[in-house]
Amino acid sequence: MREAHRLRELPQRNLTGDPWVQMTLASNMNNVVAELHHVLLNSDLADMAGKPEDVEWEAAMSMTLGKQGYPPPWPRAPRETAAWQSTETLAALSEHHRQLQTALIQTSEWRSRGGP
Numbered sequence: 001m002r003e004a005h006r007l008r009e010l011p012q013r014n015l016t017g018d019p020w021v022q023m024t025l026a027s028n029m030n031n032v033v034a035e036l037h038h039v040l041l042n043s044d045l046a047d048m049a050g051k052p053e054d055v056e057w058e059a060a061m062s063m064t065l066g067k068q069g070y071p072p073p074w075p076r077a078p079r080e081t082a083a084w085q086s087t088e089t090l091a092a093l094s095e096h097h098r099q100l101q102t103a104l105i106q107t108s109e110w111r112s113r114g115g116p
Contacts, residue, residue, distance in 0.1 A: 041056050
């Protein structure tokens, strides 16, 4: 169990406390959104008559962050996105850890009742 707790604490410490990890996440998201925004600026979307201002930016954010579950309003800076991604990753890891603990408890109980 100690090993499980250590393994659980490791990503929490690295995802939230490591500036390099945060910078890398922010940089990656910035690159993805910027490239998609550029593609949309050169697409049929850019030629749409009466289009709302910044529709390409809204579409780029929706296509990247929206699909990941991030609701509008969109972040103002890549750093905000990195913080959100870290939180989502930690939540997923915590849920996975909880499921593993439940499975271990069930296995232990099953073996104590005479399971192989």
